Amino acid sequence: xxxxxxxxxxxxxxxxxxxxxxxxxxxxxxxxxxxxxxxxxxxxxxxxxxxxxxxxxxxxxxxxxxxxxxxxxxxxxxxxxxxxxxxxxxxxxxxxxxxxxxxxxxxxxxxxxxxxxxxxxxxxxxxxxxxxxxxxxxxxxxxxxxxxxxxxxxxxxxxxxxxxxxxxxxxxxxxxxxxxxxxxxxxxxxxxxxxxxxxxxxxxxxxxxxxxxxxxxxxxxxxxxxxxxxxxxxxxxxxxxxxxxxxxxxxxxxxxxxxxxxxxxxxxxxxxxxxxxxxxxxxxxxxxxxxxxxxxxxxxxxxxxxxxxxxxxxxxxxxxxxxxxxxxxxxxxxxxxxxxxxxxxxxxxxxxxxxxxxxxxxxxxxxxxxxxxxxxxxxxxxxxxxxxxxxxxxxxxxxxxxxx
Numbered sequence: 001x002x003x004x005x006x007x008x009x010x011x012x013x014x015x016x017x018x019x020x021x022x023x024x025x026x027x028x029x030x031x032x033x034x035x036x037x038x039x040x041x042x043x044x045x046x047x048x049x050x051x052x053x054x055x056x057x058x059x060x061x062x063x064x065x066x067x068x069x070x071x072x073x074x075x076x077x078x079x080x081x082x083x084x085x086x087x088x089x090x091x092x093x094x095x096x097x098x099x100x101x102x103x104x105x106x107x108x109x110x111x112x113x114x115x116x117x118x119x120x121x122x123x124x125x126x127x128x129x130x131x132x133x134x135x136x137x138x139x140x141x142x143x144x145x146x147x148x149x150x151x152x153x154x155x156x157x158x159x160x161x162x163x164x165x166x167x168x169x170x171x172x173x174x175x176x177x178x179x180x181x182x183x184x185x186x187x188x189x190x191x192x193x194x195x196x197x198x199x200x201x202x203x204x205x206x207x208x209x210x211x212x213x214x215x216x217x218x219x220x221x222x223x224x225x226x227x228x229x230x231x232x233x234x235x236x237x238x239x240x241x242x243x244x245x246x247x248x249x250x251x252x253x254x255x256x257x258x259x260x261x262x263x264x265x266x267x268x269x270x271x272x273x274x275x276x277x278x279x280x281x282x283x284x285x286x287x288x289x290x291x292x293x294x295x296x297x298x299x300x301x302x303x304x305x306x307x308x309x310x311x312x313x314x315x316x317x318x319x320x321x322x323x324x325x326x327x328x329x330x331x332x333x334x335x336x337x338x339x340x341x342x343x344x345x346x347x348x349x350x351x352x353x354x355x356x357x358x359x360x361x362x363x364x365x366x367x368x369x370x371x372x373x374x375x376x377x378x379x380x381x382x383x384x385x386x387x388x389x390x391x392x393x394x395x396x397x398x399x400x401x402x403x404x
Contacts, residue, residue, distance in 0.1 A: 001030040001080045003073050005053040007043060019045035024055075024069070028076050028099075033092040037099065039072055040106050041065050064109040067152040074154065075102050075199050104196040110151050111141065113197045117188050136184045143167050147316040153198045156189070161209050163316055166354050170258045170315060182206055221350060222358035225366070227331055228252055232291065234329040236321075243311055244321035246295050250310070251356035253292035255364075255378040258318075258353045264309040269296055276379065286377050315353050322351040 326348030
């Protein structure tokens with residue numbers, strides 16, 4: 001089966017090509033049959049990319065339009081798969097009839113449907129339930145705004161879950177809080193599926209996926225010292241990858257969390273220490289080793305929006321570049337996967353900004369720094385996380401390195 005999208009080309013009475021508000025069609029070809037289906041959307045001719053068979057990203061509403069086209073393509077594939085396993089004759093009429101039955105209702109976007117979900121429950125839910133759902137709505141909006149991850153029904157998969165849980169971790173959420181947020185998201189997705197707004201089903205594995213994600217948190221994945229130095233000395237060609245390398249390594253050397261790094265101002269940092277400012281006037285002072293100082297000096301005389309100490313970067317972008325650099329620099333030690341099943345994968349596939357603090361803790365423990373001092377530097381409210389990492393390191397050879 002071959003699926004193709006195209007925009008209608010038609011001339012007016014004077015023979016001029018009509019270019020505004022042209023309908024988009026889907027053509028499905030199989031076994032000598034060709035079925036033309038209207039998608040229900042319209043776009044200007046200059047807003048259509050014939051090679052990608054999608055609306056140009058610069059065109060108003062393109063994200064919602066393209067999400068809908070992907071949904072129609074997914075529905076066509078499901079209809080054909082069902083017909084081929086039904087034992088019935090596969091022809092143009094049977095395909096069209098089944099496609100129409102399976103086709104979801106048109107929606108302009110994920111958040112529009114989420115708002116409908118909240119609106120539909122307003123009269124039935126308690127005030128507490130409505131506030132919880134609205135909080136998750138705002139959290140997903142914040143996740144999209146701060147990470148650049150475009151949320152749509154078709155991309156709510158394992159990668160989304162991993163990035164979303166990493167985002168929640170950076171905000172300081174406990175695993176139980178993140179699990180509740182995912183539960184409300186699944187509740188909404190079930191509602192959207194039952195109301196024919198969503199045809200994608202991978203989200204139904206989220207609960208199973210959450211188990212290994214929580215287990216990897218307990219395993220406290222971190223970089224060994226030689227792995228950290230290998231990444232630090234890796235020389236990427238792209239300047240954004242270089243930034244991701246520097247920011248990640250700075251967090252590993254200082255114990256600063258990603259959310260704190262993004263807020264650091266020029267006055268909060270010098271070659272000797274980092275000052276983390278909290279609400280109420282509280283501060284946390286972290287001494288810098290020579291590696292952290294070297295990174296600081298590389299950015300000392302560069303200036304960024306809002307006078308931040310380092311350039312801004314989303315956690316999703318950093319994670320993407322970390323995995324690329326980890327692969328190129330040979331970080332292939334086998335670690336537990338984030339997917340269901342608990343298989344082991346190369347370390348570079350699990351690199352995220354979230355393991356930077358774990359790396360700081362692990363290497364500090366190998367220097368015999370007391371757990372209470374490490375907890376003070378990292379701002380951890382209790383030392384249970386330090387104790388778990390210490391247990392993971394039990395039996396390892398003590399790694400000595402110079403922090404002078």
